[in-house]
Amino acid sequence: NAGVTQTPKFRILKIGQSMTLQCTQDMNHNYMYWYRQDPGMGLKLIYYSVGAGITDKGEVPNGYNVSRSTTEDFPLRLELAAPSQTSVYFCASSYSTGTVDTQYFGPGTRLTVL
C-alpha cells in the first residue's frame, strides 16, 4: 500500500512554461485535494475533488487547473508558470460518507519558477 504518491519530487520551471504535477492514491478514497505551502506558512487549498468527474475550487485556484478522470489520479496543471507559484505542493486524499475523515498527504513536490 503506497498511500499517496506524487511526481516529480523537485522541478525548476522558467516563467511561462507549463507542467503537470501528478498525484495517485491507492486507498480507494473518494476525496482528493491539492494544497500549496509557501515557506513558513500554512496550507492553502487550491482545488479538490469529491469523486471522479467532479472538481471544485479552493482558496487559491487562479493559475491552476485540475481534472479527475479516475478515482486514483488527480493531476494538477500549471499553465504559464509565474514566480508567485514557487512553492511546495501537497496532494492529499480522504474518505467521506457524510463527514470528511482523516486526510493523508503525499510527500510533496517542490517547485521553483525562475
Place this chain on the structure above:
Amino acid sequence: QKEVEQNSGPLSVPEGAIASLNCTYSDRVSQSFFWYRQYSGKSPELIMSIYSNGDKEDGRFTAQLNKASQYVSLLIRDSQPSDSATYLCAVGSGNTPLVFGKGTRLSVIA
C-alpha cells in the same frame, strides 16, 4: 468563513516537560478534529483524531476537545527533541474539506 486559529509560536519546552498546544475554531457545527505533525521539509502526518468531547490518549499524546468552548488541544508528555516540529490543527464539518490552522512551531530543548 470557517477559521481555525493557532498560536504560531515558537513554543519552547525543556526535554521531559509537557508541551501544550491549543487551537480554536469558528464553525459551531464542526464534527471532526485532527492534529498533524509536520517536520521541516516533510508532509503533514496524522497524530491524533478526536470526534467527541473529552480526552483521547495515545501514548505520550492526549487530545482534548471542548465543543462548547470551540477549543481543541494537544498535550505531549515527556517531550523529546524529536517532537520538535510544526503542529497543525484541522477541523472538519460535513462534506467540505478540512480547514487547517497555520500551525504552532514546537521546539524541545535538550
